[in-house]
Amino acid sequence: MQAIYFDKGGASDVLRYGDVDTPLHCSDKQVLVRIKAAGINPIDCKMRAAPDRFPVTFPVIPGCDGAGIVEAVGLQVQNFKPGDAVYFSQPGFNQRQGTYAEYVLVDAGLLAKKPLSLSFEQAAAAPLILITAWEALHDRARISSGQTVLIHAGAGGVGHVAIQLAKLAGANVITTVSSEIKAIFAKKLGADKTINYKTQDVIEEVMHLTAGKGVDIAFDTVGPSVLQSCFSCVKTYGDVVTILQPAADTNWSDARIRNVRFSLELMLTPVMLELEDAKQHQGEILQHCTALIDERKLAIEVAQTFSLSEAAAAQDMLEQQHVPGKLVLTVDK
Known part of the structure; x- marks a missing residue:
């Protein structure tokens, strides 16, 4: 699959775009998601700049926020099935990968159904x-x-x-x-x-x-x-x-x-410390927000979208310009 990755910390020029292994096997409580869009957050830039501060494994695929289509589910996953449109936030900690990629394995507790009223780009901007x-x-x-x-x-x-x-x-x-x-x-x-x-x-x-x-x-x-x-x-x-x-x-x-x-407040804690109840709580927060969004009570502002290969430019804009709303990567697959 195509992905953004880096082998060492530094400025945005350490980011590479190319082929990496596609994740194939879901564990019992995981879901394989085909990514349609990935949100960009300040934590992505912090992980790139100083990866030694985080529990990551090289090469690192950055990104926490994602929205896409369920491709496969683990044996114990009951709330999702192939074909479901979902969104989530999962940092690439503890042997996981991030969302700047065409596919990602996600802990099922972190997932929620994508709001029907949002595009994949809007949904990817929202979870974190x-x-x-x-x-x-x-x-x-x-x-x-x-x-x-x-x-x-x-x-x-x-x-x-x-x-x-x-x-x-x-x-x-x-x-x-x-x-x-x-x-x-x-x-x-x-x-x-x-x-x-x-x-x-x-x-x-x-x-x-x-x-x-x-x-x-x-x-x-x-x-x-x-x-x-x-x-x-x-x-x-x-x-x-x-x-x-x-x-x-x-x-x-x-x-x-x-x-x-x-x-x-650090929303990365559930994955960093492998807290299953806390992961479930974050999935429930997203489920509640899905209802608010589809009832037009909550809006997500996307300032600009970039293609996956433009991740370096997108991170530069995030760090330098502080635009209203969110920046998002689109994944053409």
Whole structure:
């Protein structure tokens, strides 16, 4: 089969496009999927740049998100059959391969039926960001109706679905953006207020919008400096969730004094640690989101598509341009 792979870490020029062995045999709880499209995520670039940080095997086929057609199922798989259109997120950890390929073996618990209303390209853009946003807001922060939530980078991949999930939960949403175009995009998704972090002081604006109380939940999708500011934006006894590694010099004093509940969100954990119940939970999240998408309550924004052979250019765009929505690889097969 054709695939994107690399034999060493580095910049995007280490990516190769060529023939690799096609996976053929499903274990009892696996499904063989013929990939129609693969989503591109920042984790793909991090794995390429520093593969030693992850449990991967060379040559590495990158990619977590995929959408395609079931080709074969293992003996214990009951919920899927050949011909089903599915989507999923599975990192290429612990002897697995990623999704930048024509075929991939997937743990059945991670799979869900593809939303009927989405193309394969749209579906491939969705799983990692849906699971990340869902786990952060529902599983970590325990979001509830009537709360006010601050979502950083609301025009980004995780941010743009987090806005929608928060609104579906009945929350009031404040989000940060870097331009008027992105502000319009975020408001279209349901954001109640936007803050341009390039021209406005985020902490001051949040305090103004919440009458000095702070938000119930602050969701960091950016990194250390934004996480630090979250502790000043959240109310006493509020929640802060981040999807990034906190910096070693993070100042926790504000969070400690105000009794903030802090959570880390890493949707890669179930596969990394081989947690079967957690894999099943992620598949169930996608099943629930399938219903929301087909009911037109949840939208996925695809910024641009590339052919599989253009994976290096796609990763370069992701790292350099920060476009609204997601980038996707199409697999012609």
